[in-house]
Amino acid sequence: MREYSVPTLVDVPASANCTDTVFARAEREPTAVVIRRKEGDGWVDVTARQFADEVVRIAKGLIAAGIEPGDRVGLMSRTRYEWTVLDYAIWTAGAVGVPIYETSSPDQIRWILSDSGARAVFVEHAAHEETVREVLAELPGVKHLWRIEDGGLDELVAGGEGVADETVAERRTARGGRDLATIIYTSGTTGMPKGCKITHDNLLFTARNATTGPLKPMFDVQDRAALLFLPLAHSFARLIQVALIETHTILAHTPNIKNVAPDLQSLKPTFLLGVPRVFEKVYNSAEQKATAEGKGKIFHLAADVAIRYSKAKDSGGPGLGLRIQHAIFDKLVYHKIRAATGGRLTAAVSGGSALGDRLGHFFRGVGIEVFEGWGLTETSAPSTVNPVNANRIGTVGKPLPGVTIAVADDGEILVSGRHVFDGYWNNEKATADAFDEQGRLRTGDVGELDQDGYLRITGRKKEIIVTAGGKNVAPAPLEDRIRAHPLVSQAMVVGDDRPFIGALITLDPEALEQWKAANGRQGATLAELATDPAILAEMQKAVDEANRMVSKAEQIKKFVVLDTDLTEETGHVTPSLKLKRDIVARDFAKQIESLYS
Incomplete structure (x- = not known):
């Protein structure tokens, strides 16, 4: 361990x-x-x-x-x-x-x-x-x-x-600190939500240590x-x-x-809080605007330079040629993105789910560094965050001051510290089940901890898919990469006890408006677009991009585009935009079955 x-x-x-x-x-x-x-x-x-x-x-x-x-x-x-x-x-x-x-x-x-x-x-x-x-x-x-x-x-x-x-x-x-401040009901991907008892000390200890420690430069502005x-x-x-x-x-x-x-x-x-979907929307909107103005090629070149420039910062620094390219695109593209946020924003914090390397490097290359963190309602929100001036993109950072992170032999992340909640309201059994024998919170998340204390989330313990061939597949990285496509709203990877990995994909209604105008499909409905050959070709590109990250046995072999979106209003995602996998699988069982028929 x-x-x-x-x-x-x-x-x-x-x-x-x-x-x-x-x-x-x-x-x-x-x-x-x-x-x-x-x-x-x-x-x-x-x-x-x-x-x-x-x-x-x-x-x-x-x-x-x-x-x-x-x-x-x-x-x-x-x-x-x-x-x-x-x-x-x-x-x-x-x-x-x-x-x-x-x-x-x-x-x-x-x-x-x-x-x-x-x-x-x-x-x-x-x-x-x-x-x-x-x-x-x-x-x-x-x-x-x-x-x-x-x-x-x-x-x-x-x-x-x-x-x-x-x-x-x-x-x-x-x-005082030990008194209850709030009961926050976890939005829950299954069943009725449980009430997390959060004390005044939980909130103050977390807030004061995070802002005095890893995030201090953000609050010195x-x-x-x-x-x-x-x-x-x-x-x-x-x-x-x-x-x-x-x-x-x-x-x-x-x-x-x-x-x-x-x-x-x-x-x-000077400071922004968001979830990955917000940052995806910012990127996709900028890309669509550039494409509509006939500057799509310039935007994609600029995005590539921003990502390479950011990655170079982690490996000795960008060379002269890359610095010149970056300076040119800063005048052409990057400053417009910064101006759209008010012009003073240089840092943001992202949590809730994985942001992904690509977006992290893009925003840092543009001049708005996004610091990923991780935690649960049960940990008063954050347990880890990337420190300002020591950001490792692709990780969720190091433990906050006063926090201990452990990774069990089966990969589950265990947490202890004064930020951990006081148990579930009216639910002693759930409270007892939430902690291990040493009093550490069982988070249900699976991850890796490097020698410097940076944590990388690799999946949810209950969400690991095991194919009929016995291959363990973490769905989140594949889903994150598919959602990076500007036309995609949601993606859910399936394949438990099945011969191969498949995926359900939904389209983003807002993003489709520009696409329809540019492709002569103004009157098309969401149902019609779900089977449109041009849309399916775009979705195949998104799937191909995701498949490049994984081994052949983990790749998505087939997908289906749904004729509706998965939203909080439809009951398929939580308010923090996490998929309710059991409900999606139940409501779209026919579509999932079609992947394997």
């Missing part, structure tokens, strides 16, 4: 909780800008004092409504300014936040509110309220439902006007700002929210992912 530990950098006091920095800064730097709030097409500054005052007003309302220390409060909303206010207000009242994805079904909402024993729930708008009210009759423990939009919080705030400041202060400071657009119901975005508040980085929110491009240009952030 290989094991690697990194010493703790910041030993968070046992008395600390997530609200401390908010109120300390409001006292010390009341006029400092902590958040930029979107209003219309512009941004409005929110100072430390204004933010703290808003948090207190909501906390007073919660206390007046009967919310007691330790009570659970649901929060169902897109990523927006009010999400952060409510999150910190719930903590200030001494309560526990229970995030709910805004795309959740009534059954999922019922389960989360019932299992957590929530006393109240916030929703964003009327449609959310209608969905929640469908299940409230079955949830007698939920006493209050408050809506964010249309002045829905005014009554709550008014009800708390008689609560004394001293009462709020007592509630807030009574919570003058006038630093970050744009959050991933769901704050996800542990990754939630931890980043805490980290931004802790490091005094200006935080901004984008509720609608379609607004990310203009918001990047107007906010001009």
Whole structure:
């Protein structure tokens, strides 16, 4: 067994909780800008004092409504300014936040509110309220439902006007590191989600050690700002929210992912958080735009130079010829990509799934270095991350300070540290099963740890495909490479107990619009395009590119293009964009069977 530990950098006091920095800064730097709030097409500054005052007003309302220390409060909303206010207000009242994805079904909402024993729930708008009210009759423990939009919080705030400041202060400071901060329900690729108990210490220990250690240079930038657009119901975005508040980085929110491009240009952030699909979209959009303008060949040459330039940095540095080519393409192509992100962005963090070597090298070559990390909801999001100034593309980096990573004899990654969760809510058996005999978290991921402590993820323990010939195949690398094609939305590799490896592929509806216009297929439906010879030829190119990575026995022999996409709305991917493999296999059993008939 290989094991690697990194010493703790910041030993968070046992008395600390997530609200401390908010109120300390409001006292010390009341006029400092902590958040930029979107209003219309512009941004409005929110100072430390204004933010703290808003948090207190909501906390007073919660206390007046009967919310007691330790009570659970649901929060169902897109990523927006009010999400952060409510999150910190719930903590200030001494309560526990229970995030709910805004795309959740009534059954999922019922389960989360019932299992957590929530006393109240916030929703964003009327449609959310209608969905929640469908299940409230079955949830007698939920006493209050408050809506964010249309002045829905005014009554709550008014009800708390008689609560004394001293009462709020007592509630807030009574919570310490070992107290529960949140119950985050894993989106789950199978079955009902389990509630992960995350403490104040879990969040603060992780945030402070990550930003003081491997990611410190990102937070040493003058006038630093970050744009959050991933769901704050996800542990990754939630931890980043805490980290931004802790490091005094200006935080901004984008509720609608379609607004990310203009918001990047107007906010001009220095830091970006994303999942691989976001970075794939940036690359594919730039490629399609160049192709539509008749500059596709120039873009592909520029991309090749960017990748070679980045790779050369890891092997002695680029030579004179490559440096000249890079400088030329920087003026022609790369600066446009950087300008599209606001012009100040030089670094980003990616998590959730594998980014892949190709995209990692491309973005570094362009001048926006992406640092991959890895972790689980059970580890308060990150356990590893690539350090700034020591990035090894293709790995997910080294353990965070205070974290130990071990790789068991069967390849499973085991984790220990103060960032590891406090177990599953109301599920002692699942909690016991989650840890090995030495108290290390069993992650279910399979990987390799090199002598310098860099971790490489090679697959999921339960997702390894074993063909009829006994060949073990990790599907993720093949799927990642297929998804790199600009027309591909999702890919799922199949072949368990089958004679060879196959794949299901779906098309990206947004990317298809430009392709249809350029290829005279304007009226074609998704179903028609799924069997279009030109599309099938493009998909074969994507499969051929993936097959170059693996041995002959691991190669995809046949594929089928589905006539629909796999999305969160169809129930085939989680909110963090992971495939629900069992459900996809069930719903498309006929198509899978056709590969082998």
